[in-house]
Amino acid sequence: MIKHVSETPATQFLRRHDVAYSEHPYPYEAHGGTTVSARELGVPEHHVVKTLVMQDENARPLIVLMHGDCKVSTKNLARQIGCKSVAPCTPEVACRHSGYLVGGTSPFGVRKPMPVYVERSILDLEKIYINGGRRGYLVGIVPQVLSAILPLTAVDCALPEAS
Numbered sequence: 001m002i003k004h005v006s007e008t009p010a011t012q013f014l015r016r017h018d019v020a021y022s023e024h025p026y027p028y029e030a031h032g033g034t035t036v037s038a039r040e041l042g043v044p045e046h047h048v049v050k051t052l053v054m055q056d057e058n059a060r061p062l063i064v065l066m067h068g069d070c071k072v073s074t075k076n077l078a079r080q081i082g083c084k085s086v087a088p089c090t091p092e093v094a095c096r097h098s099g100y101l102v103g104g105t106s107p108f109g110v111r112k113p114m115p116v117y118v119e120r121s122i123l124d125l126e127k128i129y130i131n132g133g134r135r136g137y138l139v140g141i142v143p144q145v146l147s148a149i150l151p152l153t154a155v156d157c158a159l160p161e162a163s
Contacts, residue, residue, distance in 0.1 A: 008134050009099065009100075009106075009108070010106035010131070011108075011132055013109035014108055017148075019141060019145050021139040023137070023139060024129060024138040027040060028103065030103070033050070034048040035068070037068070043129055044069075046069050047129055048067075048128070049065050049128045049130040050067075050068055051064075051098075051107045052064040053088070053089045053098050054074070054088050054089060055093070056078070056081075056083040057085045061093075062081075063098075063107050063110070063114050063115070064157075065118040065130070067119060069161050070161055071161050072157050074086045076156070077157040096111075097111065098111055099111030099112075100131075103135045104133060104137070106131040106133040107146075108150075115151055116153070117153050117157075118153070118154055119154075119157065120155065124143075127141070128143045
């Protein structure tokens with residue numbers, strides 16, 4: 001039995017753009033990250049996509065979509081997008097830009113328009129699980145729709161997550 005989750009700005013955004021998605025609520029664990037969500041959903045962590053709010057050297061915000069089992073090489077990302085540096089935002093700043101709490105950040109329905117950079121290999125997956133705008137709630141979508149609904153640029157900046 002799948003529990004229906006109430007609407008979020010992210011799901012409202014997906015509906016407005018006629019994007020088909022599946023809902024995947026799970027018991028949220030603070031600091032559990034994609035390891036917990038992948039385990040709870042029974043899917044590979046590589047298919048769980050994290051939404052990271054970062055900023056360039058001028059404090060301009062941007063979003064990076066990365067595989068759950070990888071981390072972002074900020075040096076490679078900065079080089080590819082023509083910036084001197086890129087760094088993660090603090091949770092408070094990320095919330096101010098996105099409108100979402102860290103752990104519930106979605107690239108859909110954000111408060112401020114921001115460029116979105118996606119690790120190129122995410123677009124090759126059959127299905128991804130990405131935050132639906134609330135902690136403990138992912139949506140399943142085909143990644144090919146991302147470029148139609150987001151200001152998307154593909155990049156190559158993944159590093160394996162240290163185990």
